[in-house]
Amino acid sequence: MVKTCGVSPIKLKVWLKHIDRENRYQTLNYVTDGEETTIIITVRNDIQHDVEKKLASIETQIIKKLGNYVYGTGKQTLEAVVGGMLAECGQTLAVAESCTGGMISARLTDIPGSSDYFERGVVSYSNEAKISLLDVSPNVIEAHGAVSAETAVAMAEGVRWLAQTTFGLAVTGIAGPGGGTDEKPVGLVYIALADEQAETQWRRCQFSGNRMMVRIKTVQTALDMLRQRLLTRGES
């Protein structure tokens, strides 16, 4: 099994057509849950040794082709991979969540030993909580709204500053079913990631699906954004 995040199964199928063709006795299956897609490799062969070799070879080809879209293999989870990367380089994290209501923190702290890198999580559902727990300026919320790039950035920078961590990760969005407008429809989510650099990275996402699906996709995209950042830092 090869596990990916942030790329649609349709794209994956196109990108892996080449590998799918070259191997006649094998099947690639795609299981998608939100933004995560697991590629299940099946190989038909009676000789055990060959099967394992073949599986390993296809896995290697897929990973090579997909690059950083792959976060892990087998039973690895996104939160375990991100946690492992943080622990390895002694970096710490604080999280501020609005629409996901604690799901990012819950997934990260699902990993034993996560207290080594997870400092705090804040579920700032009200504007008052954003102001008092995250040091977000009321002017920012007033000017741009609670669901905006500016508020997401202020949340990420605020939680990072107050927690004194390497990273501050924040999400704010409209999970629905209510609360959407023409300008800011249900599924609109801003994700921001602050670190010691002056410019805080942020992303605007428009997710489809019901409340639960918007929440799940937001969690996955936020964790993957942190993973990609950790990969870039590791390279530089």
Next chain:
Amino acid sequence: MVKTCGVSPIKLKVWLKHIDRENRYQTLNYVTDGEETTIIITVRNDIQHDVEKKLASIETQIIKKLGNYVYGTGKQTLEAVVGGMLAECGQTLAVAESCTGGMISARLTDIPGSSDYFERGVVSYSNEAKISLLDVSPNVIEAHGAVSAETAVAMAEGVRWLAQTTFGLAVTGIAGPGGGTDEKPVGLVYIALADEQAETQWRRCQFSGNRMMVRIKTVQTALDMLRQRLLTRGES
């Protein structure tokens, strides 16, 4: 389906023996997930009308027998029931979590419209977060430890005070697999619930199971403690 929390399936079976015996063409099945048990009533009969009448009658008998252990029927969830009760009486809630790492907030905010009563959640994994975000005195943590009734009470009162909500719900415990001692073993959890009364209610729980199970049981017990409190308030 009749849904219960805080009572073992063994006890349920003993208590419902009487109902199980009186009805020859029916079966009661018990599906348990952590502290929650769903009783599934099956009735065999060819006449549709009779079956529905019979199901309703057994459901009524079970609810009468189990009283407040029943939190709902059919597809109702604990978080929806608690949320409904809070919304109905215009009361608000703030949550402080340690070992559950955001799972209580995530379950509560799973309900559309939860922003009406859910003000904030704090995942205070570090002692610094407990002190700065929840106003817990360092002396309390020093004297009794982060996993103690005193710290749980201080967290519940702190988050309630800072958020200015009707209720403050807090949990602190050892989810494992590491971190346990002879005195404070894995699975030890303190849950506290503060409201405007001078004396904050708290419970000491010793849960069995792995990290995930301890976390799930803690969430369920905390939500049910709030539900029981809302029931009592409703009566008085």
